Amino acid sequence: MIQIALATAESYQGTPPDRQAETFQEAAQNMIRNTTSGWGSVSRWLHWILGAAIVGMLAYGWWMNHMPARADRVIYRSIHADIGYVVLLLMVVRLIWRSVNPAPALPADTPRWQRIAARISHWALYLVTILVATLGWAHSGAHKPDYADWFGLFRVPQITSPDKAAADAFEERHIFMAYVLLALIAIHFAAALWHYFIKRDRVMARMIDGEPGQEGATPAATADAA
Ligand code: HEM
Numbered sequence: 001m002i003q004i005a006l007a008t009a010e011s012y013q014g015t016p017p018d019r020q021a022e023t024f025q026e027a028a029q030n031m032i033r034n035t036t037s038g039w040g041s042v043s044r045w046l047h048w049i050l051g052a053a054i055v056g057m058l059a060y061g062w063w064m065n066h067m068p069a070r071a072d073r074v075i076y077r078s079i080h081a082d083i084g085y086v087v088l089l090l091m092v093v094r095l096i097w098r099s100v101n102p103a104p105a106l107p108a109d110t111p112r113w114q115r116i117a118a119r120i121s122h123w124a125l126y127l128v129t130i131l132v133a134t135l136g137w138a139h140s141g142a143h144k145p146d147y148a149d150w151f152g153l154f155r156v157p158q159i160t161s162p163d164k165a166a167a168d169a170f171e172e173r174h175i176f177m178a179y180v181l182l183a184l185i186a187i188h189f190a191a192a193l194w195h196y197f198i199k200r201d202r203v204m205a206r207m208i209d210g211e212p213g214q215e216g217a218t219p220a221a222t223a224d225a226a
């Protein structure tokens with residue numbers, strides 16, 4: 001009898017308190033973590049902060065190398081290297097976060113070739129950014145003087161030892177890969193604009209507001225997006 005009375009009270013008030021607490025907890029977790037239809041806050045913040053830092057590093061790197069030679073050039077290179085170490089560290093953190101979270105599925109009507117292209121280009125962005133920064137780091141250790149001093153606070157351990165020929169080779173590859181990265185970002189940016197202005201789906205918006213991207217994502221589509 002008592003059980004029936006309780007059950008009836010519950011059905012009047014909707015979700016029982018225990019379940020409500022669980023639902024809030026799940027919702028809060030989903031806001032931080034990715035779901036199969038939306039990017040969580042951690043992924044979105046990492047995307048935009050690192051996106052701005054990487055584009056800034058490309059522009060700054062170009063500027064510091066192309067400004068007329070001057071005595072304090074080395075200081076600008078040190079600042080570039082110091083920000084580069086942080087970018088590298090955060091890219092690794094982001095990669096780990098991405099690997100322990102689901103990747104939101106693309107809209108259900110996305111053709112297979114576009115799913116594959118998105119997947120390849122996202123992984124290429126990760127890989128090439130990490131490669132560019134690592135080549136910069138390798139150049140630093142091989143160069144004399146190195147760029148190990150982190151804003152005057154401590155020394156970043158170096159992965160190479162002084163060697164003029166190696167320093168030149170790492171520098172050349174660092175710069176070449178920086179331009180490969182620029183090309184990948186240009187393609188990525190064009191794809192985002194295409195989603196926003198032409199296809200008019202929520203792919204761009206969900207990277208900004210974190211709201212779920214689409215209805216009707218199939219399990220197959222979800223698996224493809226990962
Ligand atoms: C994702 C991170 C990075 C990006 C996007 C980037 C990009 C660039 C670019 C665009 C240039 C100049 C290219 C040109 O001459 O046109 C450059 C030069 C340079 N970078 Fe980076 N870089 C990054 C990380 C690093 C790191 C971590 C270091 C060192 C620890 C570093 C050290 C250098 C140095 C020393 C130069 C000047 C090389 C020279 O003497 O010509 N970079 N970088």
Ligand code: HEM
Pocket residue numbers: 043047050051052054055098104106118122123125126129185188189192193203204205206207
């Ligand atoms: C230039 C402005 C940029 C715009 C408008 C933009 C837009 C977007 C959008 C809309 C997505 C979500 C795709 C989806 O939901 O499937 C995304 C994902 C992604 N973007 Fe960008 N992006 C920009 C810059 C960059 C830069 C500079 C990088 C450099 C590494 C980058 C790397 C990534 C990666 C790796 C992903 C996959 C999601 C993740 O793991 O974070 N983006 N971008």
